[in-house]
Amino acid sequence: MSDTRTTGDKIEKSEVEWRKELTPMQYAVLREKATERPFSGEYEHEHRQGIYTCAGCGQTLFESDAKFDSGCGWPSFTQPAAESHVDEERDVSHGMVRTEVLCSKCNGHLGHVFEDGPGPTGLRYCINSAALKLQPK
Numbered sequence: 001m002s003d004t005r006t007t008g009d010k011i012e013k014s015e016v017e018w019r020k021e022l023t024p025m026q027y028a029v030l031r032e033k034a035t036e037r038p039f040s041g042e043y044e045h046e047h048r049q050g051i052y053t054c055a056g057c058g059q060t061l062f063e064s065d066a067k068f069d070s071g072c073g074w075p076s077f078t079q080p081a082a083e084s085h086v087d088e089e090r091d092v093s094h095g096m097v098r099t100e101v102l103c104s105k106c107n108g109h110l111g112h113v114f115e116d117g118p119g120p121t122g123l124r125y126c127i128n129s130a131a132l133k134l135q136p137k
């Protein structure tokens, strides 16, 4: 029997179930809000066209057209594929005030958004590779 529950658009699973489905790195990022080491993720220098989906639940999060080379060490995007697919929350951990970015469906931690990106949004969604899965076109 599965203890996965779907409440409206949300997916809720027990931590045990997440642990079974995700790699240790994906689990650390998505469920424990870890940050992968900069310049270590598989998508930082990814230039293929495609859709980046959530590694936890498969929801579409970002499109390759919004990806840019920020030099910060993590995949960076100017905007999500759909505003409703990401949630943003104030994060005051580590002595900084940042805006955390979460998958709106599984509540998985993706990364942070900063206001120093290029136009037209001026935003930089700094996302862990481990939270993403590229579906090449």
Ligand SMILES: [Zn+2]
Binding pocket: 054, 055, 056, 057, 058, 059, 103, 104, 105, 106, 107, 108
């Ligand atoms: Zn998700």
